[in-house]
Amino acid sequence: MGYYIGIDVGSVTTKLALIDEQGEMIWSTYLRTEGGPIEAIQKSFGQLSKQGYDIEKDIKGVGTTGSGRHLAATMVGADIIKNEITAHATAAKFVEPEVRTVIDIGGQDSKIIFIKNGVSVGFNMNSICAAGTGSFLDHQATRLGIPIEQFGEYALRSKSPVKISGRCGVFAESDLIHKQQLGYKKEDLVAGLCIALVGNYISNVARGKRIEPVTIFQGGVAANVGIRAAFEQKLGMSVLVPKYHSVMGAWGSALLAKQWKARVNESTKFRGIECISSYECTPKTFSCMDCSNNCEINELYIEDQLASRWGSRCGKWASLEKSSSDQEEIRDFPLKSGLEKQAVNYDL
Template sequence: MGYYIGIDVGSVTTKLALIGNHGEMLWSTYRRTEGGPIEAIQQSFFQLSKEKGLLNQEILGIGATGSGRHLASVMVGADVVKNEITAHAAAAKHVEPRVKTVIDIGGQDSKIIFIKNGISTGFNMNSICAAGTGSFLDHQAGRLGIPIEEFGSYALKSYSPVKISGRCGVFAESDLIHKQQMGYKKEDLIAGLCIALVSNYLSNVARGKKIEPPVLFQGGVAANQGIKAAFEQRLDIPITVPEHHNVMGAWGAALLAKQWHERTRHESAFRGVKTISSFSCVPKTFSCADCSNHCEINELYIGESLASRWGSRCSKWSDLERSSKDYRETRHFPLQGFQQQVSS
């Protein structure tokens, strides 16, 4: 008997999932990253240690995904590191083996994944426009004075949705403010916003491609009943929101770690639940000026040791034994001198 862990570090939230031998969800946590992914990762593992009390040898594999997957993989000792598309598709196929379309709307981006006979055949992603994402809806809920948990239910109360421009986040917010000043009810404004954001998604993310059922709606925004209802009204097909819709990326990463272990039978590089929640972890960065690329080199120190370095287009900085301390001192202006230059 063993367990598998998946971690999904996004720009807005950090998710952790623990699954069993059959891929079933046993435990999960979902917290806001709040600009501190290292702290969010450590707090998630502290919670896992406190609530489950697992032994290190019970963890047979761990996977990482999300925009912060490279940082997370070094911190936790991940066996598998995959992008969000792969992780979300893996979780969707586990929940619904017949799934053909996955709609995923996260904190900062939106995705659509097309699946045929259990194989991902394509995807589209929109990481430029924030309209319809979790951070955008959070902002609008706060501006309207409505808890984000109640935002979607307001839309379902509307009998006369207001027409809102949903071409982009800026236009949507501007139009929403204008209509609000005209005295429209909050439920009509929110319903109109949900309809506009779904139209934006279908034109800018789905890009006219046919959306076939079964359809799974994943990501934090899937909790918004107004967005789900707008999708069903526009597509005229049922939309399924999985029970663990907000941690599907982490679940998928854990499933991929399970596949890795069953295929290789290798011992996991997992650092340990209690170790991760307590060690000192410090990121550092510098720019390499040895060529015209000016690569931003990222380093991660665990304790006093350099654990990983990435960002170089060449292999110059792949050797962890190579010190960058002298390089930083010779290639950068001292902070005091830089401040003097700026002030002058």
């Protein structure tokens, strides 16, 4: 037997998926990142170690994705690093080979992926407007006094949805507060908000491109049955929500690790479940101002040893062999502008 691990580290949540040789999900976890991606990754592996799986020696490959994919890759010893679009599309095609459109709404951004004949042919992202994302819905649910788990159910009970402006998150919230003050029922407010947010998605994310079946809805927001119903009403078609919709990015990165193993047949660089759960990681960053790029260089130290460095566009800081004294010398060298290079540490 062989197993593969996928990790998706986002700004709001961290997901981990364990799959078998057939690509099927064995186990997964979904945690709030809460501003601490290192702790969230370690907690995920801590949960995995308690499941009783005797898989340590049978891990064949590890993949990472998400905004924190480079950090996660260094921490765990990943074999492949891929962007979110590739990871989500890979998982969607595994779940439904005939998929043509992937609607993905996460904690802080939204994306749409177009697939033709099993190949991704385009995508759009919306990372500016928060309307419709998980964090926005969480905020509105709290303000209305509704558990987020019941938010969609309220929408389905509505008989007369209220018209809410969905041009952006600010307008949507402002209009929702105004309509609430007029005494509308919560279920009508929630239903109107779901319809408005779906309209916003189609306008600002799909941007006029045709959404064709089979359409898969994934990401944390796919758990909201009100949003799903609004999509089906607006598009005039059924929308498939996979069983593991909230961890599709992690699943996709695990599948990509499986593909990597089949292609190169190399040994994994995985550090080990118990090791990852216990060692100390310290991220640091500094700005290199030797040219107009002003690159922000990210470093990760594991047990006080520099393990990885990324963010250099020219490759100057790609080597791990530069000593700390070299770094201090470059940071302290005065530029013509009189600015000085400064090291900045972020406690994540």
